[in-house]
Structure formats: C-alpha cells, structure tokens
Amino acid sequence: MSNATSMTLYEPCPPGLGGSDCAQATCASPFTAPASRPASATACSTCDSGFRGLNCNVCSGRGSCAAIQTQKGVQMGTGASTLTCDTQPDSAAVGVKYGECKVSSPTFSALFAGDMRLTMTKVAPSGAGEMGALGLGTWPAQAGTTLTQLWLDGIEQFYCQASGCVNSNVTESVASTAKFGTSDWACSNLQCHCISSSKICSPDAPFGIGKIIAGQNGSLSMPCDYADPNDENATTQCAFKSQVITSTLGEGGLSLTECSFGSCLSQQSIQNAWYDAAQADPAKSGGVNLSGGVIGGLAVLGVFLAGIAAFVVYGIMARRRAAARLRKPRPEAFGLRWDSLHFQLPNGSALQRFTGVGAAVVRKRKAYDEEHEMSQIARDKGRRSGHILRGVSGEAPPGGLTAIMGASGAGKTTLVEILSGKNKRGTATGGLAYVSGDGTVLPSAPPSDCRVLCFVDQEDHLPPHSTVREALSFAAELANPENVTAAERAQIVDDTIATLGLGAVAGALIGDRKRRGLSGGEKRRVSIGIAAVARPSILVLDEPLSGLDSLAAMQVMQALRAMASGPRSGTTVIMTLHQPSFEIFEMPNKIMVMAHGETVFDAAPFTALTWCRRRNANISMGQNVADVLIKICSEGAPSTGSASNSISETQQATGVASSVEGSEKDEWRQRVGTAPDVKTPGSPGAYAVNMPIVGPRGPLVASHGATPTTLATQMRALVARQVKTAKRDPTGPLAHILGSVAIGLFVGGAFFQIDLTIAGFQNRIGSLFFVYILMTFASLSATVGIDRARPLMERERAAGHYHSMAWLATYLAYDLLLLRAIPAVLLATIVYWMVGLHPSAQNFFQYLLVSVVYAAVAGVFSALLGVIAADLSVAVLLAGLNILFNIAFGGFLLSLDHLPSVLRWIRWLCPLKYALEAVGSNELVGLELVDNLAGVPIRTPVSLFAGGLFGFQDGSYYRDLLVLALPFLVGFIVLLALATQTLMRERC
Structure with a gap:
C-alpha cells in the first residue's frame, strides 16, 4: 500500500484479500499476517474461532480477541493491556x-x-x-x-x-x-x-x-x-x-x-x-449543532425582534417628550378672509368639458337685453375654458357662522375646498388671510395646541364598527397633541356629545350598509363631532345638511350655531347650503350667494328681503326668501369684472336695511334669536393678502393636515380600533380560516397518502401546486379589503389624524396575521400530513415557512394592485391576470426550461415559481421513486428527473426562500408604502 490515492493500494494485499490481484477472500483472522492467510476462490468456509465474515476479519463477541490470543499464544507488546472486541x-x-x-x-x-x-x-x-503491540498481523x-x-x-x-x-x-x-x-x-x-x-x-x-x-x-x-x-x-x-x-x-x-x-x-x-x-463532542458536553440555514433564520428573527423592541422604546420616549411640552392655550377666535380667488381646471380635462356643457344648458334663457346677453356669453366662455372661480372675495367673521349658497355649479364646493386647502386638480390663484375680531390682518395663525382648520365633507366616511364615543375618542386622541391629558380629551368628547345632542346614541355602533346603526342625521353630527374634538379655530363644512330631513337638518344647524358662539371663544364656521328652509336661512350670521363662480350677494340674512325687492322681485306671503335670492342671483349674476359692483349694491342694501326702524327688521331680529352680533365685513379687496395661493394646492394643507401626535400614539390607537373591529366583525378572518380548513380537508382527501410511484410523484407535486394556487386566489380579498378601507383612511389622513405609514403598518399586521399567516398554516398543515409528504419535522417547518411567506407575498401584491387601481373592478381584473401569470409560469403546467428563449426570462418574475421550487426541492430531498417498469424494480431518486420535468434545482430551498422574502415580500411592501403615501390621499 504505497500510495493511498493510487491504483496500487493493494500492494501488498491488506487483511482479508489475497491472490495475485488481491481479488480473493482470505481466511484465518487478523492475527495472521496478510501474506500468510490462505486465499479462497469464493468465500471462507471456516475462520479462526471468534471471527466471521467473507474474509474472516470481523471479531464476534467481546471475549473473542482474548480467546484467540490465548489459543494461539499471541505475544503482546510491552504495556499492552487486556484485549477486547x-x-x-x-x-x-x-x-x-x-x-x-x-x-x-x-x-x-x-x-x-x-x-x-x-x-x-x-x-x-x-x-x-498498536496493531503490532497487540499481536495483530501488520x-x-x-x-x-x-x-x-x-x-x-x-x-x-x-x-x-x-x-x-x-x-x-x-x-x-x-x-x-x-x-x-x-x-x-x-x-x-x-x-x-x-x-x-x-x-x-x-x-x-x-x-x-x-x-x-x-x-x-x-x-x-x-x-x-x-x-x-x-x-x-x-x-x-x-x-x-x-x-x-x-x-x-x-x-x-x-x-x-x-x-x-x-x-x-x-x-x-x-x-x-x-x-x-x-x-x-458538543452534543455530549452540552453544545448544540445548528445548520447554516437555522442560524441565518434565527439571526433574521433576532434582528426583527430587536427592531420591534427598539421601536417600542423609541415610541415610549417620544411620547413622554411630547407630553412634557409646554401648553399653548387656545387664542380668541379669528376669521378668514379671501380676495380675488380664481380657480381653473387643467386644460382639456373631462370635468372641464362637462362643466362647460352643463353650464350652457343651465344658463339658457329665452330673452335678455343686449348687455346681459353679452355678459352671459362671456361667462359661458369662461366656464368652457375651465374657470370655476373668477375673482371671488369675501370674509368669514371670527366666531360667526357663514353660509355660502348658490345653485348647482355655482362654485360653492370649489370655494370651501380651496379655503380648507384641499388637494385639487387645477390651478388656484388669489389671497387668503387670517383676521382678528377687530378686523386686523394677522401675519399667521396664532400659535396654540388646537387645530387651525378642519374640513367636513358632504359624504360621511365613519368607522362602522366603532361606537359614537369610540369614534370621537379616537379623533380626540389623534387630533390633539400629546400634552393634552386623557382626562382633558375625555372631557372634550363629553362636551362635544352634549353639544351635538348625541347623548342618547353615544354607546351605539355607527353601522354601515350591512349592519344598521345610526340615522343619516346622527352620522352627520358624528362627522361634525370628529372635526370638533380637534378644537379647530375654523371649521369648514361642505353641504352638511345634504340628504337630511327637516328635523335632522335643524339639529345640525343648532349644533353649528352652538359652536359659533362669538368672537371670544367660538369657532369660525363656514358652510355651504344648497336649498335651506326659511328657519335655517335665518340662523347664519352671514349669507354669501354665488352664481357661475362669482359672488353676487354677501350680507346678513335679514338684508336679503330688501335686496330682493330692490331687484323688483315679487315675494308672496309664505314664499321662502332663500329660494328667491338664489333664483335672482343665478339669473342675474354680473359678468366678469362686475363682482365689485354687485357687492357694492349688497352693501347699499345692507345700509338701507340697517336704517329701517319698522316691524320688518324687528321680526327678523326675533327670528335670528341668539345669533351673535358679528361685524359685517366692509368692501373686500381693500386689505393686504398675507397667504398667496400659487399652484394646485392651497396654503392651509399643512395647517389642518399635520399630525400632532407621535407615530407610536397613532399606531396604538389604530391597533386598538382594529382589535375591536376584528372582535365585532370576525367575518373576514373566520371565512379565511374556515375556508382554509375546508379546502385543506378536500385537497388532503383527494391526494390522501400518495405512494412513491411515478404517478404518485406527479400527484405529490400537484398537491403542492394546488395549495399555492389556492393561496393566490385567497389573496384577492386583500384587493377588496384595502379598497373598502380606502375612503375612511383617506378622510382621516386628510384630517391629520395619522400618517399613512402608521395606518399601513397596522393594516398589514391585521391582514398578514389573520387573513394570510393563520389560514396558510392551517391549510399547509392539513394538506402536508394528509397527503403524506416528507415525515420529518425539519422538512415540515421548512415547508410551513415557505407557505407563510408566499401567502404574505400574494396578499401584499394584491393590496398593491388595490392601491394603484383605485377602481375596484380594474384592481380585481389585474389580480386575476396575476393569478393566471402565476399558474402559467409557476413551473407545474409549463416546463420552464423548454420555454422559448424570448419568454424564458419571465419565470424569474413569478413568485409561485420560487415557492413551488423551494417546497419541491425540500420535499424531494431523500425521496426515492419506488416503482416497477417491465418487471424490473426501480428505486431511484426523483431528483434525477424532477429538474428536467419541472425545472427544479437541487439545494435551491434557501435561495428561493431568500428571493421570496427580500425582492418579493420586502420589495412589494416598499412599493405598497410608496403607493399608499402617494396615491391614497384625498383629491378633488
């Protein structure tokens, strides 16, 4: 045996081998020198006592070595002890x-x-x-x-x-x-x-x-x-x-x-x-041997848990710092003044074309004098060019209730949206300014811990599974800074409930179309309350009475009148009215009527009667003055550039009405009741503008859209609400869980205990493919779910309650845990053991890990489609195409290695390909095909043909898992965060 790696290892022959080419068995025992052992043509028939085997090398029994030593008189070297086998x-x-x-x-x-x-x-x-020392043949x-x-x-x-x-x-x-x-x-x-x-x-x-x-x-x-x-x-x-x-x-x-x-x-x-x-030996000394994959997984889990712990600690410290900040008390009420506001839609927009056509129909009349005819043509031309507002000026006095009226298309909603800083598609120009009670223009909003401005849309988007008190408490917690204590927030909620008359329904669920809850009027007051708990200095409402009956409308107006309680402590309320009753028309401190994007009337309500009569209007007994006023303004609105003349007439009418000492004014005053005596503005346009509007976004977005609380507080409030929602409406999680169990039993029964034949191998991979396709289909619920949650999220985000990332983290935690991970674990576990896959704990947990990661990937991507395509039907269509893509390029129906070269690269974009390859390679490790072909038993590893049949690669588990976890899961989450931040925001 001259060289261990050469062809001459058997020179001379080792014990048990003999003959000229060392190809024959030798007898006797290892105590006989190899060259002296007799060779046998086949196998040894007899061996030395105590030895066995084809070539008599193996001792048998612990005393066999000592026995032959005595029997043959073998001499042992110095220091050698008793022999044993x-x-x-x-x-x-x-x-x-x-x-x-x-x-x-x-x-x-x-x-x-x-x-x-x-x-x-x-x-x-x-x-x-010690061979020689023990007497063994060397x-x-x-x-x-x-x-x-x-x-x-x-x-x-x-x-x-x-x-x-x-x-x-x-x-x-x-x-x-x-x-x-x-x-x-x-x-x-x-x-x-x-x-x-x-x-x-x-x-x-x-x-x-x-x-x-x-x-x-x-x-x-x-x-x-x-x-x-x-x-x-x-x-x-x-x-x-x-x-x-x-x-x-x-x-x-x-x-x-x-x-x-x-x-x-x-x-x-x-x-x-x-x-x-x-x-x-580490196993005997208390050590533990772990594979590289297990160590890597534990390291990732440790980093993740450490990150969560660091975020919790940072959140607690940030909340404490915010709660320790000095309080800024709320200042006296201040108003809002706007000057020469213009707003134009983008050129060629569908809304612009629709507005031009609609305005042309509405303004069609039978006869005009020549001057009015020319002014009407000028206005129509302006509307068709996308000009919604044209030189609108006005003022909302501090602590007063200002109502903006006008026919449909007059520009009321556009005006209040610009005043509230909404993100509008178009270009706005003009000026805005805050004014104090004495009419002084303020350089900026007075510093305080209260919101400057809050906006209430005409559509109610409320959390359906929260009670009235919970919804108001949620808003109060997130709309007020951290230095407002919990007791103070609770008092704010109680006062708001009392002011809005919601005491009787404070503990009732708000409800939605599936679960009946509050009435329309009660929901409208809750929407107002959500804005009111922020204690804003200015409250802007768009059509707060739309769709309400007369009683509900009166209750809402009374609540708004109570909030607008004067220039000292009241909130400046600006609202739009479409068709008020006479009683509601009397309640505002100031009425502003618009027509065709211009201001026509701007004065106290009691001046409307005189103003209309100066226009030769015949107002019969019992006729609503508001209807006559809107009609006159719509039919006789001044042309572009004549707004100041109309306002001057309004002020003259105000002066005439103020000098009347008859019963008409007294009666009107009595109807107004406790309305605060606010200063009627002078001629607008004569003051400085300190907040210019340039571009499509207004200047007050930061004022009412900034989040005053820390990210930790936002997430805590969102998690608490999500937990309550899950308890009160467990339909979604239960449907996913029960559906996974039912489908798992069906699939497990269809593929029950698959054998190791060729057909069984194909069914084995088919069961895995079936499971992951079911997970892909189940991810469609993420598209529908995020579309259902979108309106409320956009409304609350626009109100500055929370940051989009806080909402997304909470939403993903709920969706990935209850709707993806738990159903995936149940489905995968049932199918795994019923089908009879690899009976190893390591293989099972590796399969389970891939299943959870893939379910999360499918869910996040479906949610991403729901965010990108705001239309649910389009999002579902895209999600369906994604399912077909995964089915086609997952590796089961098509042999990925035999795709045309021009399409072969597409498989690397298919997450199902990585998931199926990971669980396939995990399942095929050590799996042997046991079958019979033409009477010849076949026992061969399935890896020999699995790669060519399905494109699986041996040892690809950790690579595929890493690809699913990083480029797909983490990448989709990043894209979802960017899409949420960019696209899930209110636009009008």
Missing part, C-alpha cells in the same frame, strides 16, 4: 476497523440475483496504532483511508479506495429505528475500480453499470448507526454515499443492512477514546 462502527479508538454488510438494493437485486455483500476496512486518521496501512469491496456470491466485483477520512457523530440516522446515535465516516479522493471478469462489471452487464462504477470519484460518506452496546451480536445499518451513487439511487445512497463490525484492541484504548470523545 470493539463492535461499534467508528474507528476512533482503534487504528483499523473491519466491517461487513449486506447490500439491500431492489434495483441491484433485480439485475443481479445472489448474495451481495460489502466488506470494508477503515484506517483511523491516527494510523494503524501491514502498511495508511492513516485516514478506506478500502471497500463488493462481493456477489463470494466473488469480488469491484473495489473502492478513499483517503482523507475522518469520523464524526451526526444527528441524522440511517434507520428511523436507530436508538444509539450515528457515526459518519467521511472521506475525499474516492476512486472505484471494476474487475472486468466479474458479473457486474462485465461489458455485457445491463445499463453499462461497469462504466458508472468506474466513473465514481469525489467524496465518500459512510454513515452507520451505532449497534446496541448490550448485545454482543447486534447488527446495524449503514449507507454508502458517493456523488454517482446518490444521483443514481437517491440521497440515501446504497443501503447496507445487517452490518457487523469488529476489531481487536486494548481495553485501555477504548477508555481513552471515550474520554476524548466526551471532551470534544
């Missing part, structure tokens, strides 16, 4: 270990009938050691080498040699019934050589197996389970694993059963080996 497969305690196993391979047995055995000789890394054994021979009916067929061998204990056993651990003998530089005259290696052997055997190289792994230490004759199981063997027969390699090992060594060397192993 070591029957375990490892060679750590002895220089040379002999073993013999029965080859158990259905494929080999079907091709080559007979008794097939494998003999082996292991030389420890420390060398032959031979030039090289340290860390392995010699194996395969025999068929006692005739050697081929042999293999390997060097660089080391022994280690492993956790994965060969047999599932192993109880005592497993030892792995791993080598490098494997070489195998065929004996051409043998049956297996002859040129006539089927499948050219001789060439396959001769082509083996690379590394060798020979794991063996430890035998029962209490049974001297116990056998165990091993495996012979090389690259060629595992690719041909599967990950389990060549199965070896009825393995027996035995080598003679001193008792002292066994004790020393046990002590050294106890000191070096």
Whole structure:
C-alpha cells in the first residue's frame, strides 16, 4: 500500500484479500499476517474461532480477541493491556476497523440475483496504532483511508479506495429505528475500480453499470448507526454515499443492512477514546449543532425582534417628550378672509368639458337685453375654458357662522375646498388671510395646541364598527397633541356629545350598509363631532345638511350655531347650503350667494328681503326668501369684472336695511334669536393678502393636515380600533380560516397518502401546486379589503389624524396575521400530513415557512394592485391576470426550461415559481421513486428527473426562500408604502 490515492493500494494485499490481484477472500483472522492467510476462490468456509465474515476479519463477541490470543499464544507488546472486541462502527479508538454488510438494493437485486455483500476496512486518521503491540498481523496501512469491496456470491466485483477520512457523530440516522446515535465516516479522493471478469462489471452487464462504477470519484460518506452496546451480536445499518451513487439511487445512497463490525484492541484504548470523545463532542458536553440555514433564520428573527423592541422604546420616549411640552392655550377666535380667488381646471380635462356643457344648458334663457346677453356669453366662455372661480372675495367673521349658497355649479364646493386647502386638480390663484375680531390682518395663525382648520365633507366616511364615543375618542386622541391629558380629551368628547345632542346614541355602533346603526342625521353630527374634538379655530363644512330631513337638518344647524358662539371663544364656521328652509336661512350670521363662480350677494340674512325687492322681485306671503335670492342671483349674476359692483349694491342694501326702524327688521331680529352680533365685513379687496395661493394646492394643507401626535400614539390607537373591529366583525378572518380548513380537508382527501410511484410523484407535486394556487386566489380579498378601507383612511389622513405609514403598518399586521399567516398554516398543515409528504419535522417547518411567506407575498401584491387601481373592478381584473401569470409560469403546467428563449426570462418574475421550487426541492430531498417498469424494480431518486420535468434545482430551498422574502415580500411592501403615501390621499 504505497500510495493511498493510487491504483496500487493493494500492494501488498491488506487483511482479508489475497491472490495475485488481491481479488480473493482470505481466511484465518487478523492475527495472521496478510501474506500468510490462505486465499479462497469464493468465500471462507471456516475462520479462526471468534471471527466471521467473507474474509474472516470481523471479531464476534467481546471475549473473542482474548480467546484467540490465548489459543494461539499471541505475544503482546510491552504495556499492552487486556484485549477486547470493539463492535461499534467508528474507528476512533482503534487504528483499523473491519466491517461487513449486506447490500439491500431492489434495483441491484433485480439485475443481479445472489448474495451481495460489502466488506470494508477503515484506517483511523491516527494510523494503524498498536496493531503490532497487540499481536495483530501488520501491514502498511495508511492513516485516514478506506478500502471497500463488493462481493456477489463470494466473488469480488469491484473495489473502492478513499483517503482523507475522518469520523464524526451526526444527528441524522440511517434507520428511523436507530436508538444509539450515528457515526459518519467521511472521506475525499474516492476512486472505484471494476474487475472486468466479474458479473457486474462485465461489458455485457445491463445499463453499462461497469462504466458508472468506474466513473465514481469525489467524496465518500459512510454513515452507520451505532449497534446496541448490550448485545454482543447486534447488527446495524449503514449507507454508502458517493456523488454517482446518490444521483443514481437517491440521497440515501446504497443501503447496507445487517452490518457487523469488529476489531481487536486494548481495553485501555477504548477508555481513552471515550474520554476524548466526551471532551470534544458538543452534543455530549452540552453544545448544540445548528445548520447554516437555522442560524441565518434565527439571526433574521433576532434582528426583527430587536427592531420591534427598539421601536417600542423609541415610541415610549417620544411620547413622554411630547407630553412634557409646554401648553399653548387656545387664542380668541379669528376669521378668514379671501380676495380675488380664481380657480381653473387643467386644460382639456373631462370635468372641464362637462362643466362647460352643463353650464350652457343651465344658463339658457329665452330673452335678455343686449348687455346681459353679452355678459352671459362671456361667462359661458369662461366656464368652457375651465374657470370655476373668477375673482371671488369675501370674509368669514371670527366666531360667526357663514353660509355660502348658490345653485348647482355655482362654485360653492370649489370655494370651501380651496379655503380648507384641499388637494385639487387645477390651478388656484388669489389671497387668503387670517383676521382678528377687530378686523386686523394677522401675519399667521396664532400659535396654540388646537387645530387651525378642519374640513367636513358632504359624504360621511365613519368607522362602522366603532361606537359614537369610540369614534370621537379616537379623533380626540389623534387630533390633539400629546400634552393634552386623557382626562382633558375625555372631557372634550363629553362636551362635544352634549353639544351635538348625541347623548342618547353615544354607546351605539355607527353601522354601515350591512349592519344598521345610526340615522343619516346622527352620522352627520358624528362627522361634525370628529372635526370638533380637534378644537379647530375654523371649521369648514361642505353641504352638511345634504340628504337630511327637516328635523335632522335643524339639529345640525343648532349644533353649528352652538359652536359659533362669538368672537371670544367660538369657532369660525363656514358652510355651504344648497336649498335651506326659511328657519335655517335665518340662523347664519352671514349669507354669501354665488352664481357661475362669482359672488353676487354677501350680507346678513335679514338684508336679503330688501335686496330682493330692490331687484323688483315679487315675494308672496309664505314664499321662502332663500329660494328667491338664489333664483335672482343665478339669473342675474354680473359678468366678469362686475363682482365689485354687485357687492357694492349688497352693501347699499345692507345700509338701507340697517336704517329701517319698522316691524320688518324687528321680526327678523326675533327670528335670528341668539345669533351673535358679528361685524359685517366692509368692501373686500381693500386689505393686504398675507397667504398667496400659487399652484394646485392651497396654503392651509399643512395647517389642518399635520399630525400632532407621535407615530407610536397613532399606531396604538389604530391597533386598538382594529382589535375591536376584528372582535365585532370576525367575518373576514373566520371565512379565511374556515375556508382554509375546508379546502385543506378536500385537497388532503383527494391526494390522501400518495405512494412513491411515478404517478404518485406527479400527484405529490400537484398537491403542492394546488395549495399555492389556492393561496393566490385567497389573496384577492386583500384587493377588496384595502379598497373598502380606502375612503375612511383617506378622510382621516386628510384630517391629520395619522400618517399613512402608521395606518399601513397596522393594516398589514391585521391582514398578514389573520387573513394570510393563520389560514396558510392551517391549510399547509392539513394538506402536508394528509397527503403524506416528507415525515420529518425539519422538512415540515421548512415547508410551513415557505407557505407563510408566499401567502404574505400574494396578499401584499394584491393590496398593491388595490392601491394603484383605485377602481375596484380594474384592481380585481389585474389580480386575476396575476393569478393566471402565476399558474402559467409557476413551473407545474409549463416546463420552464423548454420555454422559448424570448419568454424564458419571465419565470424569474413569478413568485409561485420560487415557492413551488423551494417546497419541491425540500420535499424531494431523500425521496426515492419506488416503482416497477417491465418487471424490473426501480428505486431511484426523483431528483434525477424532477429538474428536467419541472425545472427544479437541487439545494435551491434557501435561495428561493431568500428571493421570496427580500425582492418579493420586502420589495412589494416598499412599493405598497410608496403607493399608499402617494396615491391614497384625498383629491378633488
């Protein structure tokens, strides 16, 4: 044995091999020198007492070595202790270990009938050691080498040699019934050589197996389970694993059963080996061996938990700092003044074209004088060019209630939206200014902890599963800064409920179309209350009475009158009215009537009667003055550039009415009741403008849209509301969970306990594909869910209650946990064990991890489609196309490796491809195909043809999991955050 890696390892022949080419078994025992052992043509019929095997190498029984020593009078070296037979497969305690196993391979047995055995000789890394000292026959054994021979009916067929061998204990056993651990003998530089005259290696052997055997190289792994230490004759199981063997027969390699090992060594060397192993083996010394994937997963989980902990700590500290800030008391009421406001739609917009056509129809009349005809033509031309507001000026006095009236299309909504700083599509120009009670123009809003301005839209978007008090408390917590205590916020909510007359329904759910709750008037007052709890200085409302009956409308107006309680402590209220009753028309402190984007009337309500009569209007008894006023203004609105003349007439009418001492004014005053005496503005346009409007966004967006609370407070409030919603409306989570259980039972029953045949393998992959397609379909609920949550989110975000990222984090936590992760775990678990997939805890949890990650990827992407396509029908269509894309390029229906080159790159964009490949490769590890083709038993690893059939790559689990988690899941979350920040905002 001159070179461990050459073809001449058997020069001279090692123990157990003899003849001219070392291809025959030798008898006797290892105590006889190899060259002196008699050779046998087939196998030894007799061995020395206490030894067994084809070539009599394996000792049998712990006393066999001592017995032959006495029998033959073997002389031991100085210092050698009592001999014993070591029957375990490892060679750590002895220089040379002999073993013999029965080859158990259905494929080999079907091709080559007979008794097939494998003999082996292991030389420890420390060398032959004390062979000569123990009286054993010496031979030039090289340290860390392995010699194996395969025999068929006692005739050697081929042999293999390997060097660089080391022994280690492993956790994965060969047999599932192993109880005592497993030892792995791993080598490098494997070489195998065929004996051409043998049956297996002859040129006539089927499948050219001789060439396959001769082509083996690379590394060798020979794991063996430890035998029962209490049974001297116990056998165990091993495996012979090389690259060629595992690719041909599967990950389990060549199965070896009825393995027996035995080598003679001193008792002292066994004790020393046990002590050294106890000191070096991490499993015995309390250490833990973890795979790289497990370590990486634990590291990611640790970073994630550390990030959450850091965010919680930072949030607590930020809240404490915000709560400790000095309080800024609310100043006296201040008003809002606007001058020469113009607003024009973008050129060519559909709204512009519609507005021009509609205005042309509304303003059509039978006869005009020439001057009025020309002015009307000028206005029509302006409307068709997209001019919605044209030089509108006015003022809302501090602490007063100002109502803006006009026919449909007059520009009321556009005006209040510009005053409130809404994000409008178009160009606005002009000036805005805050004014104090004495008419002084303020350089900016007085600093305070209260909101400057709040806006209430004419459509109610309220949390349907919250009570009235909970909705107001939510708004009060997020609309007021952190330095407002919980007790103060509760008092604000109580006062608002009392002011709005909501005491009787404070504990009632708001409701929606599915669950009946509040009435229309009550919902409108709740919407006003949500804005009022922010204690704004200016409250702007668009059509707050729209759709309400007379009683509900009166209740809303009374609540607004109570809020506008004067210039000292009241809120400046600006509202639009469409068609008020006479009683409601009397209640505002000031009425402003618009027509065709211009101001026509701007004065106190009681001046309207005089103003109309000056226009020769015939007002009959019982006729509503508001209707006459709107009609006159709509039909006789001044042309562009004459707004100041109309306002001057209004002021003259105001002066005339103020000088009247008759019963008409007294009666009007009595009807006005407790309306505060506010200053009627003088001629607008004569004051300085300190807040210019340039571009499509108004100047007050920051004033009423900034979030006064910290991100931690916003998320805490959102989580609390989401938890209550989930408890009160568990329909969504229950539907997903029960649906997953039902579908899992159906799929598990359809693919129940699949076998390992060719058809069973296809069904096995089909069950995995079916599960992930179901998860993809279930993700459609994310598209619908985010569309349903969108209106409320946009309204609350525009009101400055929270940042879009706080809402998105809360929404994703709810959706990914209750609607994606839990249903995915239930579905995957039921299908996994009913189908009979890989019965290993590691494989199961790896499969479960991919399932949860893929369900999250599908859900986040569907939500992203719902955000990008604001139209639900378009979003669902896109989600359906995404499902078809995943079905086509997932790797089950189409062979991805055989796609046309122009389309082959598309598969890398398909998340289902990575998920199916990950769980497929995870399932196929160690899976062998057991079938019968033309009477020949087949036992081969499915990885041989799975790659070509489905495009799966071996060892791709962690790569695919990483791709799903980072480019897809994290990438989609980032895109969803950007889309939410950019697209989920109010636009008008």
